[in-house]
Amino acid sequence: MRRLLRMLSLGVFLGLPMASFAQERPGVDAAPSRQAGIAWFGTLKSVLTEAQRTGKPILLVSAAPHCHYISGIW
Amino acid sequence: MDRSFLSDKGIIRASRNFVCGRLATYEDKEEGEYLSGLFRGRSGQLENTVFCIMSPDGKDRLVRSGRSPGWAFPGSEDQAVRDMETKMDEIASRYTVKKESRSSLPGLPVLPNFRLALNVAACDNLPLVAAVARSKDSREKLQKQVNELAWSKDFIGRFIYVFAGEASELKKVKGIENKEGLFVIAPDTFGQEGKVLTQVRLGGGRKELAESLARAVALHQPERKEMRSHNALGKILDVNWKTQVPVTDAGAPRRRESRSGRRGSSGGRP
Numbered sequence: 601m602r603r604l605l606r607m608l609s610l611g612v613f614l615g616l617p618m619a620s621f622a623q624e625r626p627g628v629d630a631a632p633s634r635q636a637g638i639a640w641f642g643t644l645k646s647v648l649t650e651a652q653r654t655g656k657p658i659l660l661v662s663a664a665p666h667c668h669y670i671s672g673i674w
Numbered sequence: 675m676d677r678s679f680l681s682d683k684g685i686i687r688a689s690r691n692f693v694c695g696r697l698a699t700y701e702d703k704e705e706g707e708y709l710s711g712l713f714r715g716r717s718g719q720l721e722n723t724v725f726c727i728m729s730p731d732g733k734d735r736l737v738r739s740g741r742s743p744g745w746a747f748p749g750s751e752d753q754a755v756r757d758m759e760t761k762m763d764e765i766a767s768r769y770t771v772k773k774e775s776r777s778s779l780p781g782l783p784v785l786p787n788f789r790l791a792l793n794v795a796a797c798d799n800l801p802l803v804a805a806v807a808r809s810k811d812s813r814e815k816l817q818k819q820v821n822e823l824a825w826s827k828d829f830i831g832r833f834i835y836v837f838a839g840e841a842s843e844l845k846k847v848k849g850i851e852n853k854e855g856l857f858v859i860a861p862d863t864f865g866q867e868g869k870v871l872t873q874v875r876l877g878g879g880r881k882e883l884a885e886s887l888a889r890a891v892a893l894h895q896p897e898r899k900e901m902r903s904h905n906a907l908g909k910i911l912d913v914n915w916k917t918q919v920p921v922t923d924a925g926a927p928r929r930r931e932s933r934s935g936r937r938g939s940s941g942g943r944p
Contacts, residue, residue: 615888627813627918636829637832639831640696642696642791650780651693653775654775657725658694668905669930671865671908
């Protein structure tokens with residue numbers, strides 16, 4: 601029982617910072633989507649080229665494609 | 675939570691009047707320098723995430739830059755999303771789209787390499803479209819075909835895209851049958867391996883390519899990801915993504931040493 605409590609406390613201790621860290625992740629929704637989303641250009645060069653071609657303003661986000669070096673999640 | 679900002683229907687609608695760029699932080703030195711010029715955290719260093727709306731030349735900030743849309747649009751979530759949508763419409767109305775660009779499509783929004791593209795596809799829970807062609811002519815023809823579909827109403831924003839010169843670049847993908855052509859790939863949960871959903875040989879027509887994309891959308895049924903369990907499983911499996919430039923976010927832990935150099939220490943699982 602004491603061991604279980606210790607593990608739960610550790611989970612809360614580790615989980616809270618991770619949760620707050622996770623909130624600052626733009627441009628992402630880990631839920632499977634069946635709807636058309638934003639069409640993102642993935643490089644700065646392509647963004648600037650397209651913005652120059654069209655004269656449109658730029659919606660820009662950047663995010664690391666990993667969380668604590670675990671890939672597959674923003 | 676800012677996830678809702680960029681998956682909101684109103685924001686997606688407003689985004690069609692913008693060039694939308696989502697960069698991968700710490701994956702390109704020059705991009706990192708540009709992002710650092712837009713926003714740095716308290717430590718004075720580039721942080722994991724950056725958000726801003728910029729002028730078409732990429733030089734002027736049109737809203738407050740920060741880590742997420744919430745920095746520019748504070749307040750309750752619902753109100754902030756609506757404020758962002760209104761602001762985007764107002765900003766778009768200030769700029770006239772160049773006439774000469776109206777009759778042509780944007781370029782295909784490809785990621786710079788297959789390794790990153792597969793990971794980004796996993797992050798987004800979207801299928802990855804890999805166009806593989808050896809010759810320049812074939813590549814250009816395939817690019818034009820895919821581009822027309824990518825910006826069509828049916829497929830816009832539903833895939834991640836990448837080019838490859840050889841099918842061997844897709845060695846971590848199961849089910850490759852052709853040496854060249856179009857491959858629609860379902861990434862694994864960590865974006866380090868994948869399996870083919872549909873494929874079309876080089877030389878396939880528009881109808882064949884469109885059917886391939888439509889079938890892939892129907893076949894791709896990823897599970898919803900929850901960060902804590904994803905990370906816990908990743909640690910058990912020793913997933914260890916290697917960034918191209920050092921991570922400087924003060925809130926990020928130091929990169930772990932892989933137990934056996936597996937799973938992403940130098941670009942993915944063996």
